[in-house]
Amino acid sequence: MKKSQTHSQKKVLYGIQCTGNGHITRSREIIDMLHKYYGNQISQIDVCLSGDLSQIDTGDLNVVYRFPGLKLAMIDGKISIWETLKSLRPIEFIRSALSLDLNQYEVIVSDFEPVTCWASLLRRRHTLGISNQYKFLSRKILKSLSPNLLFNRSVTKIVCPVDDYISFDYLKEGDRDFFPIIGDVFRRSRSEQGEYYLVYLNTYPLDDLIKFFELFPHQKFHIFSKDCTASYEYENLQVHPIDKGIFAKEMLRCAGVITHGGFQTTAESLYLGKKLAVIPIKRQIEQIYNAKVLSKFGVKILNDLEVSSLNDFFSNDYRVKLNYQEESLRICNKIMNSNGKEKG
Numbered sequence: 001m002k003k004s005q006t007h008s009q010k011k012v013l014y015g016i017q018c019t020g021n022g023h024i025t026r027s028r029e030i031i032d033m034l035h036k037y038y039g040n041q042i043s044q045i046d047v048c049l050s051g052d053l054s055q056i057d058t059g060d061l062n063v064v065y066r067f068p069g070l071k072l073a074m075i076d077g078k079i080s081i082w083e084t085l086k087s088l089r090p091i092e093f094i095r096s097a098l099s100l101d102l103n104q105y106e107v108i109v110s111d112f113e114p115v116t117c118w119a120s121l122l123r124r125r126h127t128l129g130i131s132n133q134y135k136f137l138s139r140k141i142l143k144s145l146s147p148n149l150l151f152n153r154s155v156t157k158i159v160c161p162v163d164d165y166i167s168f169d170y171l172k173e174g175d176r177d178f179f180p181i182i183g184d185v186f187r188r189s190r191s192e193q194g195e196y197y198l199v200y201l202n203t204y205p206l207d208d209l210i211k212f213f214e215l216f217p218h219q220k221f222h223i224f225s226k227d228c229t230a231s232y233e234y235e236n237l238q239v240h241p242i243d244k245g246i247f248a249k250e251m252l253r254c255a256g257v258i259t260h261g262g263f264q265t266t267a268e269s270l271y272l273g274k275k276l277a278v279i280p281i282k283r284q285i286e287q288i289y290n291a292k293v294l295s296k297f298g299v300k301i302l303n304d305l306e307v308s309s310l311n312d313f314f315s316n317d318y319r320v321k322l323n324y325q326e327e328s329l330r331i332c333n334k335i336m337n338s339n340g341k342e343k344g
Contacts, residue, residue, distance in 0.1 A: 009043040010106035015116025018051035022264035027111045029181050033328040038336050050115045067096040067115045107338055117160040128338040129162030132263040133286055135169045152285045170293050179324040180267030185248045191272040196220035198254040203281055212305050222250050261287030273321030277313045
């Protein structure tokens with residue numbers, strides 16, 4: 001497809017939250033799409049990162065700003081609201097927001113990255129939000145699938161306030177809703193049904209995962225963990241560090257996926273038609289919502305690592321396949337039509 005023609009070029013600021021891996025995975029795909037479709041309309045895309053839980057390398061991105069941002073404190077595999085509140089440093093956060101020079105940017109985008117959003121709010125600049133979290137702002141969202149909808153909506157507005165948004169969800173309800181972004185590595189490759197299960201449960205210590213999955217000697221598991229620095233084999237397990245290339249390769253070939261309720265990995269599993277078992281992180285409002293929706297599709301939902309529940313998962317067919325339409329050009333059009341100028 002030919003790139004659109006224009007006489008002027010725009011400089012883009014792209015904020016990405018790093019409290020998990022999904023935001024970076026999606027943002028990298030979108031940035032690549034912007035270069036593909038609008039390369040001659042964009043002079044530069046500067047990236048602002050905040051948060052520190054992601055294990056994905058960002059060396060291929062043009063990272064100009066990096067801030068501590070807002071951190072989620074995890075204790076025993078669940079979000080600690082008290083420890084999260086104690087870790088907040090409002091003065092440092094405001095200083096970070098004020099240090100961003102927004103005058104040089106014609107387009108300001110935030111994948112649920114709070115520093116970019118608040119920098120724009122303080123300077124009255126128009127910001128486009130891009131994230132699955134923005135589904136909580138929709139008036140059409142099914143309340144039965146979103147526990148504490150009012151609370152979720154308030155948190156979204158406070159943490160990352162935006163003027164307009166693109167929301168991703170498993171199902172589409174409105175004009176601002178988009179199907180999940182599925183990378184080319186999955187769209188252009190053939191999915192196979194292998195003999196092993198891919199395990200991606202980063203809130204659990206690696207030692208605990210090894211001890212648990214040893215309890216299933218007749219099954220094979222490929223475990224991805226932030227605690228691993230080099231791949232190795234042990235009994236019925238293969239253990240890998242967080243590596244996007246290896247992860248995609250193993251996901252294409254696995255029999256099923258056992259993971260938390262993060263949007264990106266679960267959406268990719270649905271697209272590939274993999275058996276999917278989900279353990280949402282406790283007190284993580286977006287993952288609780290995701291689990292509610294996924295349960296409606298027939299996905300196996302667990303409260304924790306449970307032997308009986310996983311035996312049921314291994315013994316039965318929990319495959320769900322959704323053929324998500326590719327919407328990259330529509331997403332890019334909305335971004336490039338977003339005007340980051342000062343609001344009147």
